[in-house]
Amino acid sequence: MQTRPAGKFSNSKPDPFLSPFDSFLNRYQRLLKPLLYLAVGVVFVLALTPGEYLTNPIFSVWDKAQHGLTFAALSVLWLMAYSSTPNLFWKGVLVLAVFGALIEVAQYFSGYRNGDPLDWCADMVGVVVVFGAAGWLHLRRQRRPTDSAD
Numbered sequence: 001m002q003t004r005p006a007g008k009f010s011n012s013k014p015d016p017f018l019s020p021f022d023s024f025l026n027r028y029q030r031l032l033k034p035l036l037y038l039a040v041g042v043v044f045v046l047a048l049t050p051g052e053y054l055t056n057p058i059f060s061v062w063d064k065a066q067h068g069l070t071f072a073a074l075s076v077l078w079l080m081a082y083s084s085t086p087n088l089f090w091k092g093v094l095v096l097a098v099f100g101a102l103i104e105v106a107q108y109f110s111g112y113r114n115g116d117p118l119d120w121c122a123d124m125v126g127v128v129v130v131f132g133a134a135g136w137l138h139l140r141r142q143r144r145p146t147d148s149a150d
Contacts, residue, residue, distance in 0.1 A: 032081035039077055040099065043070055047103045050112045064122040071096060072126035079134050089135070096127045 078092040100123035108115025 029081075029084065032077065036074070036077040036081045039074060043074065044099075044103065044106075048106055048110060048113065064118065067100075067119050067122035068126035068129075070126065071100060071123040072130045074099075075127050075130035079130070089131070093127055093131050097124060100124065100127075 074096055075092065078096065079089075082088040082092065100120045103123075104115040104117065104120050106115075107113035
């Protein structure tokens with residue numbers, strides 16, 4: 001079985017809970033970055049789709065949930081695609097924050113969509129939830145007591 005290069009979320013001791021996930025990452029790692037880039041492109045195109053093709057209320061809880069879920073999915077893809085690359089954890093948060101802001105600015109200047117700062121806030125909720133959970137799991141794995149013989 002191949003092993004993943006040591007990265008931000010790797011652990012030298014096998015973790016029975018995460019070993020199927022690690023196996024998935026080993027097998028499909030080269031496909032995850034193109035999938036992430038494709039997802040970013042699809043999100044950007046959909047975000048700039050003219051409003052007459054979308055239901056576009058001024059404020060909708062479901063609209064904000066869609067923003068949060070979309071950016072949560074992008075965050076998961078980022079973490080999976082760059083799991084073996086050290087020091088890209090916070091860069092992922094920054095890149096997705098800038099991408100969300102870019103979408104809102106592009107919508108504002110499009111003339112047919114509205115840029116909404118609350119949409120960006122909903123985007124960031126999705127990012128913070130996923131990256132926060134990933135960081136918490138990473139710290140939990142790091143702090144796990146080692147098995148030592150007395």
